[in-house]
Amino acid sequence: MPSLKDTHPHFDFFSADSLPDSYTWPPLDDHPSSVHRSDGHHPPVIDLDSPDAVDLVRRACLDWGAFHVTNHGVPTELLHRVESQTRRLFSLPTHLKNLAARSPDVGVSGFGPAPISRFFDKRFWSEGFTIIGSPFEHALRLWPDGLGHVPFCDAMREYEEAMEGFTGRLMRLAFASLGLDESVASEFRGGPTVIQLNSYPPCPDPGRAMGLAAHTDSTLLTVLHQTATGLQVLRRGGSTGWTTVRPVPGALVVHIGDLLHVLSNGRYQSVVHRAVVDRARHRYSVAYLCGPPAHVKVSPSPTLVGPDRAPAYRAVVWGEYLGLKAKLFDRALTSISVPCDVLSIACFASEVVH
Ligand SMILES: O=C(O)CCC(=O)C(=O)O
Numbered sequence: 001m002p003s004l005k006d007t008h009p010h011f012d013f014f015s016a017d018s019l020p021d022s023y024t025w026p027p028l029d030d031h032p033s034s035v036h037r038s039d040g041h042h043p044p045v046i047d048l049d050s051p052d053a054v055d056l057v058r059r060a061c062l063d064w065g066a067f068h069v070t071n072h073g074v075p076t077e078l079l080h081r082v083e084s085q086t087r088r089l090f091s092l093p094t095h096l097k098n099l100a101a102r103s104p105d106v107g108v109s110g111f112g113p114a115p116i117s118r119f120f121d122k123r124f125w126s127e128g129f130t131i132i133g134s135p136f137e138h139a140l141r142l143w144p145d146g147l148g149h150v151p152f153c154d155a156m157r158e159y160e161e162a163m164e165g166f167t168g169r170l171m172r173l174a175f176a177s178l179g180l181d182e183s184v185a186s187e188f189r190g191g192p193t194v195i196q197l198n199s200y201p202p203c204p205d206p207g208r209a210m211g212l213a214a215h216t217d218s219t220l221l222t223v224l225h226q227t228a229t230g231l232q233v234l235r236r237g238g239s240t241g242w243t244t245v246r247p248v249p250g251a252l253v254v255h256i257g258d259l260l261h262v263l264s265n266g267r268y269q270s271v272v273h274r275a276v277v278d279r280a281r282h283r284y285s286v287a288y289l290c291g292p293p294a295h296v297k298v299s300p301s302p303t304l305v306g307p308d309r310a311p312a313y314r315a316v317v318w319g320e321y322l323g324l325k326a327k328l329f330d331r332a333l334t335s336i337s338v339p340c341d342v343l344s345i346a347c348f349a350s351e352v353v354h
């Protein structure tokens with residue numbers, strides 16, 4: 001049962017020399033940097049220019065639900081600039097960041113703890129800043145004098161443009177890897193832009209703190225930029241526990257989200273992931289959340305449905321799914337699954353009718 005706390009007072013992470021009780025999670029025996037996996041037990045690195053890219057993406061989606069991409073076409077200089085502007089934003093004093101806080105009236109954009117934190121009794125050792133559309137209004141509150149907001153807004157706008165191109169290419173690859181017509185991927189492009197900036201300050205007791213608890217993303221695909229260790233993924237169906245996804249210089253991490261899970265009729269499963277924290281290092285990550293345009297219904301692709309493979313999920317638009325996630329969290333996907341008995345009745349009925 002979620003604790004559904006409405007707000008968390010913003011906490012000054014840098015003044016803490018020990019972990020307050022409200023941030024102390026039970027010790028996790030699979031927690032964090034003790035997990036070192038040898039090669040072959042790590043999401044693969046895929047060169048987007050490889051002639052085998054489609055097969056490599058299929059294998060990675062089936063095995064991990066996550067992979068690294070190189071030759072993605074996003075300039076290194078832009079990645080550095082986005083990271084340094086993220087750092088600049090989170091290093092503002094707390095009272096200034098609170099001027100751009102998320103509020104229920106203004107929606108989910110702005111500064112604050114991760115929205116999923118309200119499902120947990122313990123707090124996350126992190127701060128987030130969610131950008132939906134233009135960051136201009138929030139940025140102007142954070143840097144009210146002069147042109148301080150300009151480099152931040154420029155970097156985010158350029159990143160958004162670069163991500164639109166990159167995720168278009170990725171979606172075509174993902175479609176091809178499922179044996180679907182690549183041109184249909186364009187129907188799922190042009191959705192609202194969402195960029196999630198995350199900050200994980202150094203933590204006095206990282207073994208008992210949680211940066212961001214286990215979750216799946218409510219997206220088609222998520223592209224994560226990280227330059228420090230902290231991301232962990234759970235390999236589905238395996239018994240290997242959490243795998244630390246070490247940053248690969250210059251590469252971007254791709255996650256399968258719940259909506260691609262639905263579209264693929266469960267063939268590709270959304271990846272469960274979390275972020276852990278470090279005693280000395282302040283980590284930042286930038287997630288680009290790629291979803292469909294507001295009116296586009298996502299349902300299992302007809303090509304992946306047949307007499308022996310009934311549709312496992314009903315159709316949803318992104319807004320409805322986000323609403324379900326905000327209410328049900330990790331039960332959202334199950335809530336749109338089509339129960340087997342309904343399927344067999346439907347199959348039986350169609351056999352009787354035809
Ligand atoms: O910071 C990370 O590594 C993970 C971030 C994440 O999962 C998210 O923003 O949804």
Ligand SMILES: [Fe+2]
Pocket residue numbers: 215216217273
């Ligand atoms: Fe995530």
